[in-house]
Amino acid sequence: MEAKGIKKNTAIWIIAVLVLFVLSIILGIIMRLNQGGAVHLDPGTFYADMTIHGITMIGIWFVAGMAGVNFIMERYVKTSYRANTFALVMTVIGVVMLWVSTLIGDFHAGWTFLYPLPFKIAWSAWATPMFLWALAVLGVGWLVWVLSLMTALLKKYSISQVFAWQHFRNKNPEVETPPFILISMISLLGVLACLIAAVVLLVLLFAEYYSHGAFVNDALLIKNLTYFFGHTIANEMLYLGLAIIYELFPEISGRPKWKTTWYVAIAWNLTLFFVLLAFFHHLYMDFVQPEGLQIVGQLASYLASLPSAGVTVFSVIVAVYRTKIKWSLSNLLFFIGIAGWVIGGVGAVIDATISNNFLLHNTLWVPAHFHSYNAMGNVLFSLGFFHWFSVEYSKRKGPERLSSLKLSFLLLGGIGFLAAFYVAGAESVPRRYSSYPVEFTSAKLLATLGAVFATVYLIAIFLFVSSIFKRCINMVLHRS
């Protein structure tokens, strides 16, 4: 019963994610059109749009990764249906509150709600507490989910097994830790840390809000906590996607299962550590942060990418090179997603270098690189999973149509949309501007081009989503 429940919940997660994804892309395109001058939004509306676009995208791809990991984890351990459902309900409530606070309450402090901006109220007074409470609701739902999945794993595996420590020395240990379990655990622990950071952050913000200014926060501390939470969750959601790839890529390709080796174990264990220090790179331009931490930020950013990206990318390349593979839409999406992720990673490493960040910080280079490994990376990981899931478990089977058309649209739209960001970043065009001062001569044109290509990307997504969507709706409606 429980396994079936989780299957159904997974279908509901997918439906919710896809609906919100399409809506958020549309919000994104509206932003680029506004920057290009094709539509004219009031700046407050633009920034509310920007806030909701950011927080929704982070939220949905995080839960998409979690839902996928939860579903696959059922193969190894028994997970809690109730925790999954609780997270689902809390997510729905949280998202509704977020959309109400931004779209109706006009809250527009950005999805990072960098203190003290949320308290300089330039919107409905209730929107600030509504936004913060929405985050609290999401946080509670996700904390419960993460803790329940961790518990499920730790019931079966000891701490040293779940982190694959027995693989460090022994080539063929008695108990093998599948890579999926290892990476899931590493990611879940990272997610737990950033959710706790969010709790600390929210407590401090609530303390100031409800004490009416008697308690005042330190801007530097809050900025550190904000990016501990914000950066880490954005980073961990990618790893959740990777856990799924390690499990499904060989399976879908008709190849033998991948097995944990000593350096895979070490690499991912190191990632757990470095990823928690990488967020310092968001504070490079705050010279108030001690230099030591800035250097740690640069090194940790490099090192966090090294094991996970280095190991994963090379493994996928070797797995495919001159190997006969059953190519399907799912593993093609995984394969392209990995490429997009690495290319975004190169952009990230360039920007995570302090002396480059001096020139690129908060220009469009930043959305350029994170859209690379989200829109052309993580999203494709999750879409690959969604597609596999919907085909595997639906009764409506049949050949996938128009695959190459969908993929060409996706690549064309994605690359064009990202190129507009990268070029604008190199031209020093600032991010988070509702419209551009006239001196930025190329910015408007690039924004319009970005909007056009993003529309092509949206069409591709729409084509993908509609078939997945139909199958998942069927799964939810038809009792089996």
Add this chain to the structure above:
Amino acid sequence: MQYALLLLFLVLAAVIALVFIIVYLSSKKSDDELKGMANPLQKRFWFLLILFVCLGIFALITIPRSPYYLFAKEQPAKVVHVAAGQFFFTMSYKAINPDKPEGEMTIELPANQLVEFRVTSLDVNHGFAIYSPSKQIVAQTQAMPGYVNLLRWKFEEPGTYTVHCLEYCGMAHQVMQTTFTVK
């Protein structure tokens, strides 16, 4: 500099794309079921080592060029106090009273001499990014309430420089700017 970084990025992106395409095509061509590794999670040591060394060299070159060490041993020829607020920059050669921020109408700075900006914020976080006359960022720091950030720079090119806010600060963030001249 920014264009050099863009070029570096494009070259690396192209190489990565090419590798993925070649690998994909090689798989398409392969017809032998038995070829390929049983467990691809093996023998990546050399690849990791090379990557590690490359990143290490990159770090060694770039870290000493971080802005915190710029001109630290010299004395500034000119000091400019900057107070950022929603949605303005106040700049003055004299200290700025936070209760009554008043700045100079025009700021003129000497070319090729060390200038120190002492940047703070009166309300929320702001950015302080200096754009050259050709609209490229030359230097930046953040303006954080309660803290003063010291940004040191030598302007080589004379002309009008624009300062834009680069940390999202609310409704009129996009119009928050000021200018100064370098002679």
Add this chain to the structure above:
Amino acid sequence: MHKYGLTSFLIFVCSFLVDAVAQPAAGWQETNINEVIYNAPLQIISGDHVSMHQLAAQNPLVVAFVFTRCSGICAPLIIQLKESLQFAPNIGNKKYNVLVISFDPRDSVKDMENMATRFNLQHEGNWKFAVTDSISRLISSVNFNPVWYEQTLQFDHDALLVGVNSQGFVTKKLLGLRNSKDIGLLINSINNVFSPTYRLPGQSNLFSCYNYNPKTGKNTPGLGMLFIALPAILSFSILIIIRLVSKSKSA
């Protein structure tokens, strides 16, 4: 010695109260930075006649403004400065002279000599007690504005320390009674040690991430830093607890 310790303890406590109650405006302290201090001719109690810039050229200066008949903040200012400089040993290898200068035209060299004796500082080589005949130009060059009250025969004035580097430039000003951290920052600044940032006074720093440590010249983690480390520590603790609980349940 005991008595001395008690006094300094009281001053230490007072300084916190002063800090908490009467924080000076942040902007005021920022005036005159990087401006040249007026090159006043000084008459030092040792009998030397030097100018301000000559004295600064020997060693960078911490200038304290007092008057000998002061019944207010002057004595605490001097004692606390002396304490801070003594008990923060690692700033000892940085060069500095303390110039205690009277801004009261009635004060003579003899008065200043008595004052030095009162604080037991007459033989300290790097403490210079002095008067000048161009006090008004000197104090206006650092924006120091004492107000004379006829009824009390006292000046109403701020406690002010001005840091002057060996080129005669004002590098930093400290307003109010300040702790040894701030004194350390001042000594560093007159030695042209570049510190890319500092906190403004008047902010609550209960939960700040870093505190400036004058011993090392670096920022050290404050209570706020704990908040940043907390999530990671808690996560690992939770991990271990979950495992222990689930193990004991299954056993």
